[in-house]
Amino acid sequence: MPYRLTRAEEEQESSDRYPMGRRQSSEEYVKSQLERNVFTGKLSDVLNSAVNWGRKNSLWPYNFGLSCCYVEMTTAFTSPHDIARFGSEVIRASPRQADFMVIAGTCFIKMAPVIQQLYDQMLEPKWVISMGSCANSGGMYDIYSVVQGVDKFLPVDVYVAGCPPRPEAFLQALQLLQDSIQEERRPLSWVVGDQGVYKAEMGSQREQKRSQRIEATELRTPDKL
Amino acid sequence: MSTDALDRHAPAQSGIDRALGLLDGFREHIEHVQPTLTGLPVLWVRRERIVEILRHLKAPPASFSMLYDLSAVDERLRAHRDGLPAADFTVFYHLLSVDRNEDLIIKVALTGGDPNLPSVTRVFANANWYEREIWDLFGITATGHPHLQRLLMPPTWHGHPLRKDYPARATEFDPYTLTVEGQQTEQEALKFEPEAWGMQRERDGSEFMFLNLGPNHPSAHGAFRIVLQLDGEEIIDCVPDIGYHHRGAEKMAERQTWHSFIPYTDRIDYTGGVMNNLPYVLAVEKLAGIEVPDRVKTVRVMMAEMFRISSHLLFLGTYLQDLGAMSPVFYSFTDRQRAYKVIEGITGFRMHPAWYRIGGLAQDLPVGWQQLVQEFLDWMPPRLREYELAMMKNALVRERTRHVAAFTTTEALEWGVTGPNLRATGCNFDLRKQRPYSGYENFDFEVPLGQHGDVFDRGQLRIEEMRQSLRIIQQCVDHMPAGDYKADHPLTTPPPRERMLQHIETLITHFLQVSWGPVLKPGESLQMVEATKGINSYYLTSDGNNMSYRTRIRTPSFPHLQQIPSLMRGGFVPDMIAHLGSIDFVMADVDR
Numbered sequence: 001m002p003y004r005l006t007r008a009e010e011e012q013e014s015s016d017r018y019p020m021g022r023r024q025s026s027e028e029y030v031k032s033q034l035e036r037n038v039f040t041g042k043l044s045d046v047l048n049s050a051v052n053w054g055r056k057n058s059l060w061p062y063n064f065g066l067s068c069c070y071v072e073m074t075t076a077f078t079s080p081h082d083i084a085r086f087g088s089e090v091i092r093a094s095p096r097q098a099d100f101m102v103i104a105g106t107c108f109i110k111m112a113p114v115i116q117q118l119y120d121q122m123l124e125p126k127w128v129i130s131m132g133s134c135a136n137s138g139g140m141y142d143i144y145s146v147v148q149g150v151d152k153f154l155p156v157d158v159y160v161a162g163c164p165p166r167p168e169a170f171l172q173a174l175q176l177l178q179d180s181i182q183e184e185r186r187p188l189s190w191v192v193g194d195q196g197v198y199k200a201e202m203g204s205q206r207e208q209k210r211s212q213r214i215e216a217t218e219l220r221t222p223d224k225l
Numbered sequence: 226m227s228t229d230a231l232d233r234h235a236p237a238q239s240g241i242d243r244a245l246g247l248l249d250g251f252r253e254h255i256e257h258v259q260p261t262l263t264g265l266p267v268l269w270v271r272r273e274r275i276v277e278i279l280r281h282l283k284a285p286p287a288s289f290s291m292l293y294d295l296s297a298v299d300e301r302l303r304a305h306r307d308g309l310p311a312a313d314f315t316v317f318y319h320l321l322s323v324d325r326n327e328d329l330i331i332k333v334a335l336t337g338g339d340p341n342l343p344s345v346t347r348v349f350a351n352a353n354w355y356e357r358e359i360w361d362l363f364g365i366t367a368t369g370h371p372h373l374q375r376l377l378m379p380p381t382w383h384g385h386p387l388r389k390d391y392p393a394r395a396t397e398f399d400p401y402t403l404t405v406e407g408q409q410t411e412q413e414a415l416k417f418e419p420e421a422w423g424m425q426r427e428r429d430g431s432e433f434m435f436l437n438l439g440p441n442h443p444s445a446h447g448a449f450r451i452v453l454q455l456d457g458e459e460i461i462d463c464v465p466d467i468g469y470h471h472r473g474a475e476k477m478a479e480r481q482t483w484h485s486f487i488p489y490t491d492r493i494d495y496t497g498g499v500m501n502n503l504p505y506v507l508a509v510e511k512l513a514g515i516e517v518p519d520r521v522k523t524v525r526v527m528m529a530e531m532f533r534i535s536s537h538l539l540f541l542g543t544y545l546q547d548l549g550a551m552s553p554v555f556y557s558f559t560d561r562q563r564a565y566k567v568i569e570g571i572t573g574f575r576m577h578p579a580w581y582r583i584g585g586l587a588q589d590l591p592v593g594w595q596q597l598v599q600e601f602l603d604w605m606p607p608r609l610r611e612y613e614l615a616m617m618k619n620a621l622v623r624e625r626t627r628h629v630a631a632f633t634t635t636e637a638l639e640w641g642v643t644g645p646n647l648r649a650t651g652c653n654f655d656l657r658k659q660r661p662y663s664g665y666e667n668f669d670f671e672v673p674l675g676q677h678g679d680v681f682d683r684g685q686l687r688i689e690e691m692r693q694s695l696r697i698i699q700q701c702v703d704h705m706p707a708g709d710y711k712a713d714h715p716l717t718t719p720p721p722r723e724r725m726l727q728h729i730e731t732l733i734t735h736f737l738q739v740s741w742g743p744v745l746k747p748g749e750s751l752q753m754v755e756a757t758k759g760i761n762s763y764y765l766t767s768d769g770n771n772m773s774y775r776t777r778i779r780t781p782s783f784p785h786l787q788q789i790p791s792l793m794r795g796g797f798v799p800d801m802i803a804h805l806g807s808i809d810f811v812m813a814d815v816d817r
Binding site for chain 1: 400447468
């Protein structure tokens with residue numbers, strides 16, 4: 001599986017611009033795994049997946065909403081959709097206690113510095129879900145006051161399409177984030193490894209599901225329920 | 226023009242005569258009487274006397290007690306001005322008299338590179354934010370305004386976005402970047418300076434605490450910021466700060482066709498769905514002269530009322546959650562899910578269906594819709610009874626909300642408060658009864674009223690409104706008229722598909738209308754509706770093009786937030802949270 005490396009402490013080059021840290025795809029990681037002997041390789045794999053299993057099943061969301069998408073996100077938290085099934089019902093009002101932030105709504109130029117500050121206040125490990133077209137790319141709001149996608153300054157882990165996405169789509173995004181966390185490699189301790197954060201390249205759902213989707217040839221007409 | 230359209234103009238003529246009579250002493254200052262399709266008298270007056278004229282109109286006998294709206298138009302590129310006084314910018318004041326159920330629009334022409342006019346904040350307190358808005362977005366100075374700062378755009382912004390020479394698209398500017406330094410500058414600019422607002426930092430040797438609540442706070446319902454000046458737990462003063470949700474919808478309307486702007490209206494009051502389409506398409510239909518079939522009217526009412534219920538359910542859950550009750554939101558969202566089942570079944574989308582069209586609907590009701598709606602109508606009444614018993618009759622809720630953040634009808638009108646918040650003070654003003662639109666005159670329903678105008682009444686009243694909405698929907702189910710779901714009119718967009726393939730002419734017309742959009746005659750129209758949160762209106766100016774020259778969106782939540790400081794001075798912090806929960810606002814409905 002191809003991995004992407006994010007170093008926590010980066011040598012200062014052009015890094016006065018958000019998102020901080022440099023991302024590069026890493027072949028070396030896989031090589032170094034091969035070079036190591038079978039026993040320690042397996043041991044760190046077991047440890048890593050145990051830690052990741054813990055992390056992914058108790059993701060605490062940050063209670064943060066910008067606009068319409070937040071209503072659908074909240075809907076996912078209530079009983080008909082019940083996000084507690086996935087271990088994410090512990091909504092935190094403080095970024096310091098939260099594991100991931102959902103950019104649910106339009107990212108405004110006036111709001112962007114505030115979002116950045118809140119993101120900075122979250123502790124590692126932390127993740128970002130970009131929910132809805134506005135947060136993904138500006139969506140239908142190509143207008144003077146809107147940032148054309150939150151990834152202009154935040155590193156995004158999962159993008160959810162929709163305007164707004166259904167609560168089910170948000171739940172799927174959460175599961176995709178969980179899958180990606182399971183594949184992540186973070187330092188097991190401050191003395192082990194190179195302190196880099198290796199994120200797996202998970203691939204786009206659109207491409208993975210394409211063949212399955214184009215099989216549908218007959219669509220229901222809208223004049224019947 | 227049909228007879229109905231003629232009737233629409235008849236009250237305007239008598240209204241003009243009455244308005245001119247009321248302004249008898251100011252005859253020489255009236256420059257022009259503008260004929261419009263708004264249905265309201267529109268008078269142009271001289272800039273110098275605007276304050277006196279508004280003061281005269283506010284007092285009896287005119288008693289236009291509410292400044293309903295105030296905004297501006299950049300006239301510099303307008304081609305069809307047909308005898309209007311010369312102007313680079315126009316500022317308009319929309320006055321509303323609740324007692325006489327009558328409106329009046331006063332316009333002032335401004336010329337020159339530095340447009341300015343006297344501030345009317347001394348006459349109408351709620352002119353404050355509106356004048357800040359026209360300074361922010363048009364660069365029009367209100368001389369004598371107590372605090373003329375930017376309202377919607379960040380304090381570091383350059384330029385005035387609603388001017389015609391300001392680019393609309395983000396992609397016309399350099400791509401957005403955020404640097405460490407830029408981040409610090411922006412955050413520094415948002416820092417609150419009490420002195421700038423004439424506030425003291427201390428009293429009798431003890432310092433006040435300045436609490437910054439927002440722009441992200443769990444009980445602020447979105448990106449809303451309010452800075453509180455506190456003495457212990459008492460609020461001495463507070464300053465709401467908005468603009469964290471400004472999506473430039475009014476500018477967007479100037480570059481989308483009449484037809485393709487409809488989805489943007491859904492996202493104004495984003496809990497209101499198609500309720501937002503209604504004032505827009507009705508205003509466009511006035512411009513186009515379209516009269517829609519009865520079936521269209523009734524389906525529109527039915528879906529709008531579905532969204533009123535869904536919005537009120539969201540209100541109920543969050544309102545009680547702000548008071549500290551955790552479970553109501555789980556109950557009310559279960560009901561919302563049921564409402565969405567109906568909405569999705571009929572329109573195919575949950576929150577923003579954009580389902581109304583100019584001259585009709587996107588499609589007809591699906592087969593079997595009656596049963597779907599009836600299931601919801603049978604489900605809701607026992608739930609509402611339960612809410613009333615478990616929540617509104619709960620002693621803790623009553624103690625917590627009775628006489629908290631109460632205001633009178635006079636205060637409400639002074640601040641431009643409309644909708645359930647106004648009716649909670651006992652004022653019987655519901656546009657569905659007072660000025661029926663889209664066939665509301667055919668329905669049998671009551672307008673629930675409150676007595677005390679407090680947090681409790683605002684909650685209780687909305688439960689009652691849901692019952693009335695259910696009654697309206699039941700009547701729609703029982704008496705749905707047969708007929709077309711689109712008007713037979715050349716400007717109906719998109720035109721009926723069956724006619725598209727008859728010959729090449731119809732195909733060309735269809736193609737042009739869908740690709741370029743319909744071209745509407747020059748003119749101005751306005752439609753107010755009783756939306757979920759109060760009175761929402763679209764004031765459209767057409768310049769004979771396929772898109773609007775200016776679209777003014779008057780939203781109810783804007784004045785509701787402006788009222789907060791006058792109400793909360795001397796109150797407590799938790800009372801303010803209760804008040805925020807009870808006025809039911811969403812930030813998109815404030816900042817647009």
